[in-house]
Amino acid sequence: MKTFILTIAGGGSTYTPGIVKSLLMRKDQFKLEELRMYDIDAERQNKVAVIVKEVVKEMDPSLKLVLTTDPEEAFKDADFVFAQMRVGKYKMRELDEKIPLKYDVVGQETCGPGGMAYGLRTIFPMIELIDFVEKYAKKTCWIVNYSNPASIVAEAIRRLRPNSRIMNICDMPVGVMRNMAAILGVAREELTVDYFGLNHFGWFTKVYVNGEDKLPVLREHARVHGLLTEDMSKVDVQHSDPSWIKTYKNIKYLVDMFPEYIPNPYMQYYLLSDHIVANTNKERTRANEVMEGREKRLFDAVDQYLATGEMNKDAFYVGVHGLFIVDVAISLAFDLRKRFLVIVENKGAIKNLPDDAMVEIPAYITSNGPEPVRVGEIPTFYKGLIEQQLAAEKLLVDAALENSYEKALMAFTMNKTVKSAFQAKQILDDLIEANKEYWPELR
Numbered sequence: 356m357k358t359f360i361l362t363i364a365g366g367g368s369t370y371t372p373g374i375v376k377s378l379l380m381r382k383d384q385f386k387l388e389e390l391r392m393y394d395i396d397a398e399r400q401n402k403v404a405v406i407v408k409e410v411v412k413e414m415d416p417s418l419k420l421v422l423t424t425d426p427e428e429a430f431k432d433a434d435f436v437f438a439q440m441r442v443g444k445y446k447m448r449e450l451d452e453k454i455p456l457k458y459d460v461v462g463q464e465t466c467g468p469g470g471m472a473y474g475l476r477t478i479f480p481m482i483e484l485i486d487f488v489e490k491y492a493k494k495t496c497w498i499v500n501y502s503n504p505a506s507i508v509a510e511a512i513r514r515l516r517p518n519s520r521i522m523n524i525c526d527m528p529v530g531v532m533r534n535m536a537a538i539l540g541v542a543r544e545e546l547t548v549d550y551f552g553l554n555h556f557g558w559f560t561k562v563y564v565n566g567e568d569k570l571p572v573l574r575e576h577a578r579v580h581g582l583l584t585e586d587m588s589k590v591d592v593q594h595s596d597p598s599w600i601k602t603y604k605n606i607k608y609l610v611d612m613f614p615e616y617i618p619n620p621y622m623q624y625y626l627l628s629d630h631i632v633a634n635t636n637k638e639r640t641r642a643n644e645v646m647e648g649r650e651k652r653l654f655d656a657v658d659q660y661l662a663t664g665e666m667n668k669d670a671f672y673v674g675v676h677g678l679f680i681v682d683v684a685i686s687l688a689f690d691l692r693k694r695f696l697v698i699v700e701n702k703g704a705i706k707n708l709p710d711d712a713m714v715e716i717p718a719y720i721t722s723n724g725p726e727p728v729r730v731g732e733i734p735t736f737y738k739g740l741i742e743q744q745l746a747a748e749k750l751l752v753d754a755a756l757e758n759s760y761e762k763a764l765m766a767f768t769m770n771k772t773v774k775s776a777f778q779a780k781q782i783l784d785d786l787i788e789a790n791k792e793y794w795p796e797l798r
């Protein structure tokens with residue numbers, strides 16, 4: 356049986372235990388020879404590893420587990436790298452969210468100025484990671500990347516490392532499909548969707564079950580309930596947090612106004628920005644909810660295990676997040692040609708968008724990478740919105756590569772969540788100060 360060396364980059368992530376569990380649930384199909392955790396923060400990674408070791412002991416005790424901060428040890432002869440780094444960690448996420456809110460602008464980790472700030476922190480560490488993998492791993496190695504902000508990261512990689520073997524993915528569409536399946540009373544695997552957009556900026560246009568388009572049924576549900584199902588805690592425990600409930604509810608306003616398609620929940624930040632700001636607690640944002648929730652639960656479980664030897668199994672979840680990345684890797688490994696939504700270079704797939712846009716669309720995942728479907732032409736409303744967002748993302752990457760303050764200011768001004776160039780400049784200047792340690796210099 357073929358076996359694989361797999362490295363998780365960002366081993367200290369709160370998602371690592373869930374991803375490891377998901378990997379080991381598939382060990383009969385996707386057998387690991389060695390699992391490695393790589394992070395630049397050894398202390399955080401060691402803590403998360405306390406839980407990971409228990410998962411390995413229970414599910415695949417003979418598996419070799421390596422923890423390292425050394426790139427050579429991490430990537431030597433690796434077959435797969437799962438990337439999930441958060442550059443600046445939650446401390447910086449909190450600032451990404453709170454600084455724009457000071458100016459009554461959406462404060463979100465991947466959208467608006469906060470997302471662009473996160474992008475400027477992440478571009479070069481991701482390029483460094485790709486270079487480590489290229490230097491040490493097998494030539495056939497695939498990087499499957501969750502690191503956000505995925506659109507900006509993907510655009511920078513397209514420009515700087517166009518030949519790298521990387522699949523940029525996002526679990527939000529899969530999360531939505533999980534809710535859609537619960538609403539329709541079917542399994543998520545029974546859904547086949549059509550979708551177009553950029554990452555965290557797109558729309559479902561068809562939702563097939565057994566060849567029948569169920570979008571009309573979902574539209575009627577969404578007009579009243581958004582994408583909430585009866586009991587979210589049964590669908591995904593994390594998504595019963597108040598902020599996620601609000602997010603799924605907000606879809607009802609969007610579907611009511613624009614019933615044609617079902618939007619990615621992230622569209623709320625662009626199309627309902629005033630409502631979002633008015634309903635956000637500027638002192639306690641999602642970063643606080645996560646630090647006091649997902650992160651605390653995990654680290655409390657580590658402390659409890661070290662003190663008592665007892666493991667709290669509710670401290671982490673596999674969820675669609677853990678399932679999806681493993682599904683993508685298995686399709687890459689065995690040329691399964693499974694259809695998933697992934698982020699790829701457009702190259703004509705969406706006919707009336709530029710070839711060099713990094714778009715999120717369905718693709719068949721082969722061992723040579725994605726084979727995207729042909730989406731065709733998209734209607735003017737969506738095209739216009741996407742073009743504006745795409746321009747902002749491209750200008751931001753220009754800013755990073757050219758060390759250009761002016762391009763960064765253009766990117767911030769272009770973003771739909773920002774009202775004026777004055778406002779863009781105030782937020783940008785505050786973010787430059789907060790990100791001194793991380794951003795490329797902007798002159």
Ligand SMILES: NC(=O)c1ccc[n+]([C@@H]2O[C@H](COP(=O)([O-])OP(=O)(O)OC[C@H]3O[C@@H](n4cnc5c(N)ncnc54)[C@H](O)[C@@H]3O)[C@@H](O)[C@H]2O)c1
Pocket residue numbers: 364365366367368369370371393394395396399400439440441442443444445480500501502503504505524525526527676
């Ligand atoms: N694409 C998606 O849909 C999706 C879904 C969920 C999470 N994510 C992303 O996954 C990542 C992890 O999220 P989290 O909430 O678990 O964060 P986290 O802060 O718990 O973990 C991130 C880890 O990355 C490490 N890190 C930072 N810079 C690094 C570098 N240069 N090299 C190696 N490791 C580095 C940190 O030390 C930390 O341990 C984030 O980028 C998040 O945005 C993406």
Ligand SMILES: O=P(O)(O)OC[C@H]1O[C@H](O[C@H]2[C@H](O)[C@@H](O)[C@@H](O)O[C@@H]2CO)[C@H](O)[C@@H](O)[C@@H]1O
Pocket residue numbers: 465503525526527528529530531591593641645674675676677
């Ligand atoms: O606020 P967070 O850190 O809890 O989540 C931010 C991430 O949200 C999306 O991922 C969700 C996903 O949609 C859901 O189905 C489940 O697996 O949880 C994920 C994380 O909560 C989004 O796609 C990511 O890009 C964000 O990082």
Ligand SMILES: [Mn+2]
Pocket residue numbers: 505524525526527555
């Ligand atoms: Mn995402």
